[in-house]
Amino acid sequence: MNPTDNPAAASLADARARFIHLWGVSGSSWGVSKTLAQVHALLLVSPVALSTEDLMEQLTISRGNASMTVRELLDWGLIYKELRPGERREYFVAEKDMLQVTRCIIRARKRRELDQMKRTLDELAALPGDPADAGYRAFHTALTDIQQLANVSDKLLTRLMQAEKSWFWDKFLKL
Amino acid sequence: MNPTDNPAAASLADARARFIHLWGVSGSSWGVSKTLAQVHALLLVSPVALSTEDLMEQLTISRGNASMTVRELLDWGLIYKELRPGERREYFVAEKDMLQVTRCIIRARKRRELDQMKRTLDELAALPGDPADAGYRAFHTALTDIQQLANVSDKLLTRLMQAEKSWFWDKFLKL
């Protein structure tokens, strides 16, 4: 049966497309490339593993793009390779546990951004200066305040990464 | 005295420049324009209010850019206008309380991204379908899982926005 014969299937395809679009747009506004987010979205809602070929077709992207995107998603730990015995072609499945997905994203971004930022802040905040100079005081105060914020964020994110499913559910039920 | 005569002042200027650069780079990787982040950084470490003219000079950006950036920062609530009696020119000061800064950023992004996303997710998750269809099940499961995550995030962010300074300090001292 052709998918367009079935109204439910047609609207599922639409909904899927809208979701993929949503995920792409959201990614873009958080500094993630649209394609990366879309490949992730497609795999998240796919009941089966997909090959590079499938991704190319379904998202109309080039082989090169698909390849690089898939590699990056593997790096993040958001998708897995699925090798089929006797087949050369690689298939990919998404990590479907959203708690796990959240952990991956937090881990990766924290490492890349926050940890790096903390190092630089430490360097800059260590600068000695004349406390009688308003310019120095303003700089130093701002920096130590930001350092504190970075430290609190670090702790909060670390906690979130360790969060258990039970905590997650508690939060959801409370309030 | 020329600033370059004083080694402390020179290194303060350097540190300031590095901080502004750091903030710009960090902004870029979170979907915020570099200039926006840099103007914010400059005002954060400035002991006095600065005019559009000052921003243009210190960051070597155009008048138009400075004007638009300032307006956006005002929208976010991250900076304030300071009007001086008998002067036409507008000056700007940054909100210096980092807890307050965090609240502003969370509030703005939550409104723009999360709330909008939740609306779309609700629409998509409402799609009826055949539970015998693996494609539908995968889609529906993924969507409801994401909805839950969005709800938990919403609650968490709302809590964070309401966080008191005391909570903030507790977090910092603990662990």
Add this chain to the structure above:
DNA sequence: CACAAGTTTCAACAATTATTGAAACTTGTG
């Protein structure tokens, strides 16, 4: 080892996003 099937790389190109700068606008003042 030659080939087929698939993957990766990367320089050229396309799309997106940010920035400029000059003209239009606003507003307080004599």
Add this chain to the structure above:
DNA sequence: CACAAGTTTCAATAATTGTTGAAACTTGTG
């Protein structure tokens, strides 16, 4: 109301970022 001092707008342009596609590479197989 004409002017000066300042601000805003926006079409043109620059900078950045993402994408393509073809060539180089890898790997399993006869």
